[in-house]
Amino acid sequence: MVEFTPEQQAFAQAITDFCEREVGTRAKRDALTNNGADAHSDTLYRKMAELGWAGINVAEEFGGAGAGNVEMCIFLEEAVRNQAPIGAVGPTLITAAAYAKFANDNLRRDVLAGVVAGDSLSISMSEPEAGSDVGALTCRAEKVDGGWKINGQKTWCSNAHFSKSILLIARTDRSGGKHEGLTEFHIPADTPGLTISGIDTLGGREVNDLYFTDCFVPDSAVVGTVGDGWKQLMSGLNTERLILAAMQLGLARRSFDDTLAFITDRKQFGRPIGSFQALRHRMADHATEIACTRELVYSVARAADAHPERMMPREASMVKLKATETSKAMTIDGMQMMGGYGYAKEFDAERLMRGAIISTVFGGTNEIQRDIIGKTYGL
Missing domain, CATH: 1.20.140.10 (Butyryl-CoA Dehydrogenase, subunit A, domain 3)
Structure with missing residues (x-):
């Protein structure tokens, strides 16, 4: 059976104790989630952030706990098992890892500091005609003076309606193969030219369509290297x-x-x-x-x-x-x-x-x- 160190056992127990106190009854969970309509409670998540859990796998130099994948899995397993309504945690930790690897120093520090404080992030890959085949995406980013102009539609973007920012994968070059010419961009959720529209699902509003209409972002919004988006995703x-x-x-x-x-x-x-x-x-x-x-x-x-x-x-x-x-x-x-x-x-x-x-x-x-x-x- 899985064995943990004493410290890891204590960590798992601390999460269980917190959840029993904060969300241990249906009434408490309903109060935090609009009677179950919302999958994520910002209030609860920020309480977890104060304990260092939102930044569990963020490096200490950025204010995080600097823990490994084992501790991250313990946090996620115990939080979900104890029904903590923190539906944004998965996309946030996935997206944060990309910023930690590839963003420039200023952007990395700004975004990861927000994650540690309890901000939610989203990542946007899928399009109406590019789901499993991500390389077929067509949402385009065109180079203009001082930055990039983005046009196109994305879909199934989790939590974009309350996220602080979105990590967008867009096509910046059409001359090569379908896995070439893709680039990642940092898009604050309030960027002009971006419209976020909810999709009704069995789970309520969890995912969204994103519409980009001449949406401008500066050169500093590029996350990683232009054209290396596919390699970055795979990593x-x-x-x-x-x-x-x-x-x-x-x-x-x-x-x-x-x-x-x-x-x-x-x-x-x-x-x-x-x-x-x-x-x-x-x-x-x-x-x-x-x-x-x-x-x-x-x-x-x-x-x-x-x-x-x-x-x-x-x-x-x-x-x-x-x-x-x-x-x-x-x-x-x-x-x-x-x-x-x-x-x-x-x-x-x-x-x-x-x-x-x-x-x-x-x-x-x-x-x-x-x-x-x-x-x-x-x-």
């Missing part, structure tokens, strides 16, 4: 997929715990329904899958800490695939085992199921993850 996949996996591990554990409590308490035919073999065996299978997933998450996290410059396409895709499929299976089965109560909003089962199912789509669909894994075996 962040270890972190991105670990973040998604750790969060879904926490969600799967929440679903398991809630389902176990329900089937232990709920009685039919004169006995707890969990005592029937059909349910008991299902829970045994899910417990095993969650334990395997946890081993994989922290194995990959430790490998990423030991070899920070190493690309791990196979392992990163495996951990994202395994964690999201595990959480999807657990939450769907959890709803089934709870019967009608699993479908009722009185319980959290239906919300957990929605959060698990979409996880198999964002961050690279699980079909894409399987394709990547297959290619690493020469297939």
Whole structure:
């Protein structure tokens, strides 16, 4: 089983204690999320920031905790397991890692200081005709005097409606292959020429369309090197997929715990329904899958800490695939085992199921993850 140092164990317990105090009841969570309509509570997240958790993987020189991937995964797993409504944490930590690697000194310090204080960030890649095939994007940035003029549409941009800024991937050159001529730009959310329009989903308003109309940004807004956007994106996949996996591990554990409590308490035919073999065996299978997933998450996290410059396409895709499929299976089965109560909003089962199912789509669909894994075996 996964073993932590005493310090890591204390850290995990501190997160649990904080969440029990701040969001330990449905009433407290509803008060922070407009009765569940909002996925992110800025108030709660900034309280976490005061404890140093929002900047968990930000270097100490920028005010962060300077922790590794293992500690980052502990934070994400425990926060999600304890139902902290901090839906912006995943995109923020993913985006912050890109600024830490590639932004110029002034921009890096400014953005990362905001992350440490609890600011939310977004990253924008997808377009109406460029989802899994990110290299097909057409949103363009044209060089003009003193900067860049951006035109085009982006879609499925998580949390842009309350983020401080957006890391945009746009096309700056069409002369080469589809993975060439892409560049990352820092776009403050209030930049003139940018319109943010929400998309209604099963989870409420979590994602957005972005429309750029002659949107000007200065040369200093370039993050990294002009034309190297694809390489920069690929270099962040270890972190991105670990973040998604750790969060879904926490969600799967929440679903398991809630389902176990329900089937232990709920009685039919004169006995707890969990005592029937059909349910008991299902829970045994899910417990095993969650334990395997946890081993994989922290194995990959430790490998990423030991070899920070190493690309791990196979392992990163495996951990994202395994964690999201595990959480999807657990939450769907959890709803089934709870019967009608699993479908009722009185319980959290239906919300957990929605959060698990979409996880198999964002961050690279699980079909894409399987394709990547297959290619690493020469297939």
